[in-house]
Amino acid sequence: MSGKWKRQVSFTVNGASQSLEADVRDTLLDTLRDRVGLTGPKKGCDEGVCGACSILLDGRAVCSCSMLAVEAHGSNVVTIEGLGKDGEDRLQLSFIAHDAMQCGFCTPGQIIAARSFLDSPGADLTAEGIKNALSGNICRCGCYANIIEAVLAAARSGGGEP
Amino acid sequence: MILSPFEYHAPTTIDEALRLLSDYGDDSRILAGGQSLIPLLKLNLVEVGHIVDIKHIPELSSIGLEADPEGREMLRVGALTRHSDLERSEIVRKAVPLLAETAAGIGHQMVRNRGTIGGSLAHSDPSADLCTASIALDAAINTVSAGGKKRTVKAGEFFEGPLSNCLSADELIESVTFPSTGPGSGHSIKKFTLGTGDFPIVVVCALATVRDGRLAAIAISIGGVGGTPLRLKDAEQALLSAASPETPDIGTITGKAASSLVIEDDPRVSAPYKRKLAATLLRRSVAEAIGKAGGIS
Amino acid sequence: MDALERATGVARYAADWKKKDMLYARIITSTVPNGRVVEIDKSGASGTEGVVDVVTCFDDRTIWHAGEREHERRLFTDRVRFVGDCIGAVAARTRMAAQKGSEAVRARYEEYQATFTIESSLREGAPKVWDDGNVLKTRNYGYGDVEEAFGACSVIVEGEYETARVHNSQLEPAASLAWWEGDRLTVVAATQSIFGCRNGIARDLGIPADNVRVITKYKGGGFGNKADSMNYDLIAAILARRTGRPVMVEYSRSDEFTSVHGRWSSRQKLRLGCDQSGNVLALEVNAMCDIGAYTRRIKPFNFVDGAQSYYSCRAFRGEDAGVYTNTPATGHMRAPSGPQSCFASETIMDEAAFRLGIDPLQFRLRNMVRVAHNSETLTSNGLEECLRAGAEAFGWKERRNAGAVAAETSTGAGVAIAAWHSRLGRGEAAVSLTRDGRIVVRTGVVDIGTGAKTTMAVIASRNTGMPIESVDVEWGDTEGSPYSVGESGSRTTAFTGTAVKAASTALRGRILEKASGISGIAPGSLEIRNGAVLNAGRKLLAVEDVAETLESELVEKAATEPALPKGTERLSFAAHFAEVEVDSETGAVRVLKYVAAHDSGPIVNSLTATSQVHGGVIMGMGMALTEQLLISDYDGSVLNGSFMLYRLPNIKQTPDIQAIFINTDDPFGPKSLGEITLVPVAAAIGNAIFNATGVRLRRTPFTPERVAAGIEGKRSESLPGAR
CATH class of the missing domain: 3.30.465.10 (Uridine Diphospho-n-acetylenolpyruvylglucosamine Reductase; domain 3)
Incomplete structure (x- = not known):
């Protein structure tokens, strides 16, 4: 493969600088999982529907499967692994306390989307608001009722700041 | 998985972006948020030699x-x-x-x-x-x-x-x-989807202005029923010039608008059902917009 | 347990593993629905940069025994039976090379006529999916004299019901990583049963089971589609053996829909007879399922186990059959046949109640099962309490719609009941006290999301007297774990839990003996509570103190296999109540409120049990309202194999769900729960739609268009001026 399909990508991941040479075709998801070694973001559908691959890009949740790694150049990326060390993040603790997960495969994406929602100015901190914010995160185990409770509880206890 | 390679460009000025577009013409695509383009590339439905990522051009935000x-x-x-x-x-x-x-x-x-x-x-x-x-x-x-x-x-x-x-x-x-939407205005967007987050099967927007208890202006558009979204000028005109301006018969007028739409088969729903959806959403949307504008007295 | 790992992203699922020099594999699939591969040209693939190996049906003749119930199914087949049948695989250094390589393989086929529906498969001279015919043997079952019973009925209702094919669609796509060290094979699999997977791989590859190690630490859901060796496990193992390198097979989401089985569709004819006062006298069920080109190893189709196991009925006759078609395989999905069968029978019961003018709740209270299959004693039966407590919590009377269809929206309420088998069976566990005073539970169970690990810890904690914080559960690796059937059939708590209980109880006895040796007080006068050894309520010493005196881990193993006494039956029960709002114009249905009352015996862990109920209800809502795997009538291929087009339930549709547990005192302990939670949902929602609109839906899913058509039909039926 010739060099012009490769680009140097420099970005911050979970607070640490990363610089790597990426094939322009690689998604950010594959790059995070295969090259950076962060397997928290999951590949559930690879088509931007299930939300399991969600990461924070400059503070907002996006599907890392639906962007190229090269698009992240110069950005600040946070994955589930970067949210709270040892589960100190209130949102993560709230998910655990409310049994808001079964198989756990969608959980990293759910928590990232919830974090982005709680951090957005003027977020509608009601069950309806949470449903709107998390409608892009599919949970096949059907934990939705507990997820709503978990995010509501985190919101009540101060937006889930660590 | 994107199989075909392309050259990636990330211009930082509009001029630079335009130069790239003009150099590569049809062999180039503009990449903005990528929520349509990236899926198309991954399905290998779009093959293109050059991607021009415009997100680094500050003037566009x-x-x-x-x-x-x-x-x-x-x-x-x-x-x-x-x-x-x-x-x-x-x-x-x-x-x-x-x-x-x-x-x-x-x-x-x-x-x-x-x-x-x-x-x-x-x-x-x-x-x-x-x-x-x-x-x-x-x-x-x-x-x-x-x-x-x-x-x-x-x-x-x-x-x-x-x-x-x-x-x-x-x-x-x-x-x-x-x-800007002026005072005395009301708006409505109504859509019908088969799944949350789907592209709508039918989507209707209405924007109404009421002055002194009378409908002064109305704009109605509908998406999903033709090759492009449509503005329904006839229905707008009918509402504005209804025989009894105090009580334009919204249901009849929007129903007529829906029945005059050219609706083609859709793999997701039948054409008659889609027309029914269009009629329902049009009626509800127009009524809501007028209601939000203060209603007609 | 494990929640922290899941919530922080450190939990490692199969696709998260990496091995040095690992290759990626892609499957090569048939492009014709019925035929024979005549020739395969590999040169395009072999010539693709990065491709290391290409294997086809002409190179490898491994039989995948778990892949089909009645016939031999080749892992790579030259006799293709659906678009997507696996004919080979490519291994390459990168994912992209594997993809390109698989696309570069050219196969030439001899094409046969194909059949894609039950009707065309049953037609005289129909194209054959299998040489010995398209019908998989029928099961006949019954009791009593059906015709005589129908003769005594004053109301007879007949109906035809259809359920669409739906798909497990667990969020984790299939993945399997295999490598060899000499003649020893290790597979990191995404399986629900590490021992089932190990034994299956060993059988299919013709090697001793002891030479196969299967590891599954985390599993992203399964709902029944990963209970044995799967073809991707075998493909990874075969390519790894051929290349001498670790091989990872990853399925894409669209591979999942085509290449991993879903739930079979059904077409059922029912006839139900009641006497004047509304007693069910006779029931007849005739069910046909479209099972695709292959059906995974399953018990008979179980339609005959449906309604007659939750109703008292003087006479019953049922038969069911599977029909092969040139479409993707079907197999286990959470309560195989359960929701299909329940949908038909609980709908016809509702129709009968309506015809008789009896409240559907009263109809069920009157007719619910008291004696199983008209002859067997139930070990416990909390169905009546489910109905009463559920109706009370739901507000049955207030939520029933007595009025007519309103202009824009109408609401209504429906009820449905179900029973599900709650077998007893073999479980093995080892429970030990370590020298640092911790309890370690070792079982072969995999936690696919039902909270099994926590449940095992709770059982060990209760029966050893140690606090839950001191209990560790080790599992997910065939090396070092006792045998377990794996997590399927809602039996983990019942089977393995029983063994954990036995081993824990024995371990407590051993600890007390040791404590007795230290304290000089007879073991019978000692007890363990919250990690302390007590005598007459006073703490003598900590279990940790006992542990310190040990020279090695104190281990107790148990293998339990309780059996039901003859003439008895053991069932779990449920009564579900749904309130819906129906848009009278668009036909869109919204579930507003849902109450699920369950008798699953004594509940061990109410938090995770409640989550199981939530999950079953949501999955049932998908089957009822949005999910349908669409099959092309042109070539039998899957038309909507993506999450964009196959619509799973979403958080926005989540109603107010309440779970109620009737903790019946079953002599054998906890009964099954995971599967029955889904069984009555579609029926309860359909019955609620009938109550809201007067429209009887006999076909899932209840799409807005179908509901709207029903409402329109009702409108045109009604007399002029009636509305």
Whole structure:
């Protein structure tokens, strides 16, 4: 493969600088999982529907499967692994306390989307608001009722700041 | 998985972007939020030699108010304005509430955090929420092409067919302007989807102005029933010139509008059912817009 | 347990593993629905940069025994039976090379006529999916004299019901990583049963089971589609053996829909007879399922186990059959046949109640099962309490719609009941006290999301007297774990839990003996509570103190296999109540409120049990309202194999769900729960739609268009001026 399909990508991941040479075709998801070694973001559908691959890009949740790694150049990326060390993040603790997960495969994406929602100015901190914010995160185990409770509880206890 | 290689460009000025577009012409694609282009590339439905990522051009991201030559207040949003920016912006919510509400209902949070207004209009999906709203809102699409040539196209003339519009290969949407919604106005967007986050099967936008208890203006658009979103001028006219202006028969007028639509088969729903959806959403949307505008006394 | 790992992203699922020099594999699939591969040209693939190996049906003749119930199914087949049948695989250094390589393989086929529906498969001279015919043997079952019973009925209702094919669609796509060290094979699999997977791989590859190690630490859901060796496990193992390198097979989402089985569709004819006062006298069920080109190893189709196991009925006759078609395989999905069967029978019961003018709740209270299959004693039966407590919590009377269809929206309420088998069976566990005073539970169970690990810890904690914080559960690796059937059939708590209980109880006895040796007080006068050894309520010493005196881990193993006494039956029960709002114009249905009352015996862990109920209800809502795997009538291929087009339930549709547990005192302990939670949902929602609109839906899913058509039909039926 010739060099012009490769680009140097420099970005911050979970607070640490990363610089790597990426094939322009690689998604950010594959790059995070295969090259950076962060397997928290999951590949559930690879088509931007299930939300399991969600990461924070400059503070907002996006599907890392639906962007190229090269698009992240110069950005600040946070994955589930970067949210709270040892589960100190209130949102993560709230998910655990409310049994808001079964198989756990969608959980990293759910928590990232919830974090982005709680951090957005003027977020509608009601069950309806949470449903709107998390409608892009599919949970096949059907934990939705507990997820709503978990995010509501985190919101009540101060937006889930660590 | 994207199989075909392409060259990736990330210009930082509009001029640089235009030069790339003009150099590579049809072998290039503009990448903004990527919520349509990246899936198309991954499905290998689009093969292109050059991708021009415009996200590093600062001039394309802005939200502001200005006055048009007649002194009317206009909202101008840069092409890179994301749906979640529209949804959250106090300026947008106040000046053009239908735009903010439309943006808030697109796809899901991750799509709204990434997708842009310029990208959505340029993709020109006939059932896209923003394309449909832009027509009801009389939006003007401001473009620039090679050599810095600028032009403004009304939303109603911008779309030419499914996924096609009047942009040339070396042309870029710079911004979109919307007349601010005046006092006495009410808006409504109603859509029908088969699944949460889906593209709508049918989407209807209505914007009504009521003065002294009478309908003074109304704009109605519908998406998902033709090659482009449509403005329903006949229905608007009928509502404005109803025999008894105090009580225009909304159901009859919107029903007539729905029955005159050319509706083609859709693999998801039958044409008769789609027409019924159109009639229902049109009636509900127009009634809601007029109601929000203060109602007709 | 494990929640922290899941919530922080450190939990490692199969696709998260990496091995040095690992290759990626892609499957090569048939493009014709019925035929024979005549020739395969590999040169395009072999010539693709990065491709290391290409294997086809002409190179490898491994039989995948778990892949089909009645016939031999080749892992790579030259006799293709659906678009997507696996004919080979490519291994390459990168994912992209594997993809390109698989696309570069050219196969030439001899094509046969194909059949894609039950009707065309049953037609005289129909194209054959298998040489010995398209019908998989029918099961006949019954009791009593059906015709005589129908003769005594004053109301007879007949109906035809259809359920669409739906798909497990667990969020984790299939993945399997295999490598060899000499003649020893290790597979990191995404399986629900590490021992089932190990034994299956060993059988299919013809090697001793002891030479196969299967590891599954985390599993992203399964709902029944990963209970044995799967073809991707075998493909990874075969390519790894051929290349001498670790091989990872990853399925894409669209591979999942085509290449991993879903739930079979059904077409059922029912006849139900009641006497004047509304007693069910006779029931007849005739069910046909479209099972695709292959059906995974399953018990008979179980339609005959449906309604007659939750109703008292003087006479019953049922038969069911599977029909092969040239479409993707079907197999286990959470309560195989359960929701299909329940949908038909609980709908016809509702129709009968309506015809008789009896409240549907009263109809069920009157007719619910008291004696199983008209002859067997139930070990416990909390169905009546489920109905009463559920109705009370739901507000049955207030939520029933007595009025007509409103202009824009109408609401209504429906009820449905179900029973599900709650077998007893073999479980093995080892429970030990370590020298640092911790309890370690070792079982072969995999936690696919049902909270099994926590449940095992709770059982060990209760029966050893140690606090839950001191209990560790080790599992997910065939090396070092006792045998377990794995997590399927809602039996983890019942089977393995029983063994954990036995081993824990024995361990407590051993600890008390040791404590007795230290304290000089007879073991019978000692007890363990919260980690302390007590005598007459006073703490003598900590279990940790006992542990310190140990020379090695104190281990107790148990293998339990309780059996039901003859003439008895053991069932779990449920009564579900749904309130819906129907848009009278668009036909869109919204579930507003849902109450699920369950008798699953004594509940061990109410938090995770409640989550199981939530999950079943949501999955049932998908089957009822949005999910349908669409099959092309042109070539039998899957038309909507993506999450964009196959619509799973979303958080926005989540109603107010309440779970109620009737903790019946079953002599054998906890009964099954995971599967029955889904069984009555579609029926309860359909019955609620009938109550809201007067429209009887006999076909899932209840799409807005179908509901709207029903409402329109009702409108045109009604007399002019009636509305």
